[in-house]
Amino acid sequence: MSPAPKRRQCGTQQAHERLCEMYPAFRARQNGIEQGIRRSIQSGQAQRVTRQLITIPVVVHVVYKRDPENISDAQVKSQIDALNRDYRANNSDTSTVPDVWKGFVTDPNIQFALATKDPKGKATTGITRTKTTRDSFGTGDSVKRATTGGSAAWPRDRYLNLWVCNLGDGLLGYAQFPGGPAATDGVVILYTAFGTMGAVQSPFDLGRTATHEVGHWLNLIHIWGDRNDCGGTDYVTDTPNAQLPNYGKPKFPHISCNNGPNGDMFMDYMDYVDDAAMVMFTAGQVARMNATLAGPRKKVGR
Amino acid sequence: MTVDRAALQRHWVHSHEEDAEGEMVFRPASYGFPPSRGRAALDLRADGSYTESAPGPTDRPESAEGTWKLDGDELELNAADGSRRVLEIAAAEGDRLVVRR
Numbered sequence: 001m002s003p004a005p006k007r008r009q010c011g012t013q014q015a016h017e018r019l020c021e022m023y024p025a026f027r028a029r030q031n032g033i034e035q036g037i038r039r040s041i042q043s044g045q046a047q048r049v050t051r052q053l054i055t056i057p058v059v060v061h062v063v064y065k066r067d068p069e070n071i072s073d074a075q076v077k078s079q080i081d082a083l084n085r086d087y088r089a090n091n092s093d094t095s096t097v098p099d100v101w102k103g104f105v106t107d108p109n110i111q112f113a114l115a116t117k118d119p120k121g122k123a124t125t126g127i128t129r130t131k132t133t134r135d136s137f138g139t140g141d142s143v144k145r146a147t148t149g150g151s152a153a154w155p156r157d158r159y160l161n162l163w164v165c166n167l168g169d170g171l172l173g174y175a176q177f178p179g180g181p182a183a184t185d186g187v188v189i190l191y192t193a194f195g196t197m198g199a200v201q202s203p204f205d206l207g208r209t210a211t212h213e214v215g216h217w218l219n220l221i222h223i224w225g226d227r228n229d230c231g232g233t234d235y236v237t238d239t240p241n242a243q244l245p246n247y248g249k250p251k252f253p254h255i256s257c258n259n260g261p262n263g264d265m266f267m268d269y270m271d272y273v274d275d276a277a278m279v280m281f282t283a284g285q286v287a288r289m290n291a292t293l294a295g296p297r298k299k300v301g302r
Numbered sequence: 303m304t305v306d307r308a309a310l311q312r313h314w315v316h317s318h319e320e321d322a323e324g325e326m327v328f329r330p331a332s333y334g335f336p337p338s339r340g341r342a343a344l345d346l347r348a349d350g351s352y353t354e355s356a357p358g359p360t361d362r363p364e365s366a367e368g369t370w371k372l373d374g375d376e377l378e379l380n381a382a383d384g385s386r387r388v389l390e391i392a393a394a395e396g397d398r399l400v401v402r403r
Binding site: 139169170171172173174175176177192193201204212213216221222226245247248272273 | 318319335337338339340341357358359360361362363
């Protein structure tokens with residue numbers, strides 16, 4: 001299958017080329033990274049990475065205006081715990097995976113821990129708290145700069161940056177793929193969709209928004225391939241071809257793109273379903289993550 | 303079916319919770335949407351221009367611009383990059399727009 005350019009449609013029938021054109025630099029970086037991933041998987045380098053557990057130091061930047069946005073240490077820790085379950089396939093809700101796909105559930109062998117040393121080597125809790133005058137933040141990365149009311153990133157070769165704030169426009173979170181600028185590297189999550197207690201609100205109260213966004217940070221693509229037709233790809237062969245994102249709590253099977261009888265793998269973390277409905281990564285996705293940790297993110301946690 | 307052009311001229315956001323098989327439902331941007339992973343949107347303006355947006359590969363919304371026109375129940379979108387597509391309108395009344403996939 002030829003690698004189709006990745007872009008997202010407005011839920012309509014035909015390709016929208018201009019969206020692809022908006023991301024030429026991204027596409028060029030992705031082409032380089034995709035070639036690296038193929039070499040890494042073929043040479044076995046990606047598999048060698050899986051044999052050792054990798055623990056990624058995390059800095060959580062809490063950026064708040066009002067008190068509820070200043071989430072507690074306990075809520076922060078609940079998110080780290082949720083990531084640690086999901087990234088060892090230790091989440092109990094893998095029991096909800098349809099029988100036909102139970103064997104596809106794969107342990108990424110990745111863990112996360114709040115940083116204990118800051119970039120200057122001083123002791124830290126791994127949580128920074130920044131008071132801001134901004135009512136909310138957008139996707140222009142204003143939360144990642146002190147000059148725009150946010151908090152600056154720590155070096156991405158040593159830390160995963162997680163920003164938690166009042167993200168606006170109804171968004172739950174967004175990420176940056178590997179290969180982007182260092183100053184904005186990491187993941188941003190809405191404070192009511194972060195962790196499993198405190199300010200969280202159903203149905204985004206199991207910490208899965210971070211699981212999904214960190215998946216992008218490790219170079220995973222949306223499972224429907226970012227197009228609203230059957231021509232998109234997530235560059236992973238063990239996920240079914242699917243037309244559109246699935247939302248909410250779909251009923252199995254949901255068929256699209258002639259992928260019957262089992263249909264879309266909507267219970268995968270890289271679809272758009274509610275937290276309780278996304279429960280797994282596949283072996284192909286784990287191989288991509290390993291290639292990222294052997295390639296563009298080879299220093300973090302090592 | 304003839305669609306009223308004035309009824310189409312709004313900032314519509316995908317209310318995916320209401321979709322039926324083969325149809326997409328849109329509500330005005332001011333509608334009380336529950337929280338959701340990214341929603342597509344289509345802003346059809348009176349001057350014949352439009353902006354559409356949808357979640358991108360890293361969940362940031364991406365948008366594109368163009369011009370639109372209505373022919374019977376067909377909404378034609380001509381994007382600034384030269385691409386063109388046609389949406390079949392099933393219903394456009396007040397605060398509800400239904401488009402056939």
